[in-house]
Amino acid sequence: MWFAAFSILCLAAVANAQQCGGILPGVNGTVTSPNYPDGYGPNLDCHWSIPSRGGRIALVFKDFDLQAGTEGFFGIFGGRCDYDYVEVTVGDRRYGTYCGDTMPGQISANQDIHIRFVSDDSVNGNGFKFQFKIDHAGNTPCGEHLTDNFGVVSSPNYPENYGNNLYCTWVIPGGPNPVTVKFNDFQLEESGFFSTCHYDRVEIYDGRTSKGVYCGSNRPDTFTTTNGIRINLKTDLTVGERGFEFEYSRAIPTTHAPTTQAPSNTDKPAGGGDGSGYGSGDGFVF
Numbered sequence: 001m002w003f004a005a006f007s008i009l010c011l012a013a014v015a016n017a018q019q020c021g022g023i024l025p026g027v028n029g030t031v032t033s034p035n036y037p038d039g040y041g042p043n044l045d046c047h048w049s050i051p052s053r054g055g056r057i058a059l060v061f062k063d064f065d066l067q068a069g070t071e072g073f074f075g076i077f078g079g080r081c082d083y084d085y086v087e088v089t090v091g092d093r094r095y096g097t098y099c100g101d102t103m104p105g106q107i108s109a110n111q112d113i114h115i116r117f118v119s120d121d122s123v124n125g126n127g128f129k130f131q132f133k134i135d136h137a138g139n140t141p142c143g144e145h146l147t148d149n150f151g152v153v154s155s156p157n158y159p160e161n162y163g164n165n166l167y168c169t170w171v172i173p174g175g176p177n178p179v180t181v182k183f184n185d186f187q188l189e190e191s192g193f194f195s196t197c198h199y200d201r202v203e204i205y206d207g208r209t210s211k212g213v214y215c216g217s218n219r220p221d222t223f224t225t226t227n228g229i230r231i232n233l234k235t236d237l238t239v240g241e242r243g244f245e246f247e248y249s250r251a252i253p254t255t256h257a258p259t260t261q262a263p264s265n266t267d268k269p270a271g272g273g274d275g276s277g278y279g280s281g282d283g284f285v286f
Contacts, residue, residue: 033127051169054142064103155243
């Protein structure tokens with residue numbers, strides 16, 4: 001009974017945690033936990049993503065100090081990062097979970113790397129700092145950080161067949177104004193009879209949530225969101241197809257220009273008159 005109640009409280013704390021982090025668009029950079037090195041504070045849930053875009057990511061932690069985890073009960077229960085922790089994921093596979101002063105080793109990968117940082121509501125540490133660098137070996141990055149309000153994007157070589165062994169990432173930043181994504185064409189290698197998109201695949205993320213994995217002629221549905229969007233294309237070493245084309249548009253509200261009210265025709269002395277009145281338009285900052 002007490003264990004169930006404790007689990008519910010933990011889940012509620014994570015659900016109410018302050019979110020931070022973001023998608024890192026550059027080819028190199030340095031990232032620190034909130035308020036580093038003066039203590040990161042309680043109830044955080046931060047998520048950073050580093051898109052490889054066909055290159056190889058080198059990631060190294062330079063400093064690492066979190067609340068220590070439990071030591072366990074006779075080596076059977078606990079012994080894990082139960083309080084504050086950093087979780088590293090490479091592609092769709094978890095690389096490891098870290099706490100205390102046990103920092104991750106240097107990581108090198110040709111897939112996207114995701115770093116999640118969670119803190120509870122009590123003890124905290126100094127935090128952490130990591131650096132990353134992406135090497136494309138002289139090749140053009142596959143994918144793009146899309147910052148325009150409208151665009152049309154296609155897979156490499158579209159409408160001819162895409163290449164083999166690709167890992168491409170397109171990112172559309174989130175914001176207060178919703179973005180709509182619509183796939184106009186979609187044809188990837190079909191999945192195997194006993195597998196789901198085992199060969200070539202597109203996976204779409206709405207914020208931190210995967211909307212699905214797609215292959216063959218299974219075109220993704222049109223969707224609208226204010227979260228950041230990440231679209232991954234991964235291909236194997238053999239068959240290629242024509243690929244895909246999608247368009248995106250951000251709904252930017254129209255800002256109305258001020259209008260001047262005509263002076264009223266009144267019998268006032270010369271030099272007198274009514275002041276101009278201005279309509280109140282909606283102002284938006286993007």
